Amino acid sequence: MAEPTAHASGRREYRMEELAKEAGITVRTLRFYRERKLLHPPRREGRIAWYDDSHLARLRTISALLERGHTLNGIAELAEAFDHGRDVADLLGVGGPTEETPVRLTPEALADVFGDQATPENLAAALDLGYLGTDGTEIVHVSRRLLDVSAALVREGIPLSAVLEAGARVRAHADALAALFTDLVLTHASPRDLDRLRPLARSVVEAELSLALDRRMREQEEREEQEGREK
Structure with a gap:
């Protein structure tokens, strides 16, 4: 059999x-995947169809997800969400300040992190929320910390859908807090001080959240004690 052909652009192509x-x-399985629209159309040159490494990566992803128990219907929905995901450059911007570390993942690696919670619905929700973006054949999570926390909550038995719903609510509060801090600095200092002072904003939020959690836990303990006395 002939070896893959090198295209003029330098990428490999395959019959x-x-x-x-x-x-x-x-070949029969490949045709079946094409009919199910699991692969984007190949490049045509006369009557010859040319495939490239993006098709190969998708086929390897399909095989890996099938081995992890995903169905072809589910994989097709995952692929559609992935193909319509926002480019990670739009989410992160170029050269802007950030303390977060993006994480590059293949679809199968994402499935390993979240198991059966890596559903098309949850992937679409994470894409809409801006937690996930795409970069070529890779998925990029915008924050290692958020990924680790989300995975830890799922391991504790909290559904990923609930984690993402809570994330959307936290995002709204975080945007409001960021606006408050930005207005404070711009009113009393200089725009150049925003990045330098951001650790102070983070410390205030962490301390206030810690105190709020203390209050919530005390309230919960008091409710449980009250319920115990009423029984």
Whole structure:
């Protein structure tokens, strides 16, 4: 069998038989995936269809997700959400200040993090929220800290859908707090001080949240004691 062809742009291209061999599947399976629209159309040159490494990456992702128990219908929905995801550059901006570390993930790696919670609905919600963006064939989570916390909450038995819903509500409060701090600095200091003073804003929010959690836990303990006395 002929080797994959190098395109003028430098990327590798494959005929159908070559692509199937590289992906470890049959040509019949490849045709089936095409019919299910799990792959975007190949480049046509006369009667020859040319596939590239993005098709190969998608085929390997399909195989990996099937091995993890996902159905073809679910994979198709995941692929559609992934294909329509916002570019990560739009989410992070270029050269702006940030204390967060983005995380690059393949779809199968994302499935490993969240297991059966990595559903098309949850992926679409995370894309809409701006937690996830796309960069070529990769998914990018905008914050290592948010990813780790979300995964930890899911491991504690909290559904990912509930975590994402809470994240949307936290986002609204965080935007309001950021606006408050920005207005404070712009009123009494200089725009150049915003980045330098942001650790102070974070400290205030962390302290106030800690105190608020203390109050909530005390209130919960008091309710439980009251319920115990009434029984």
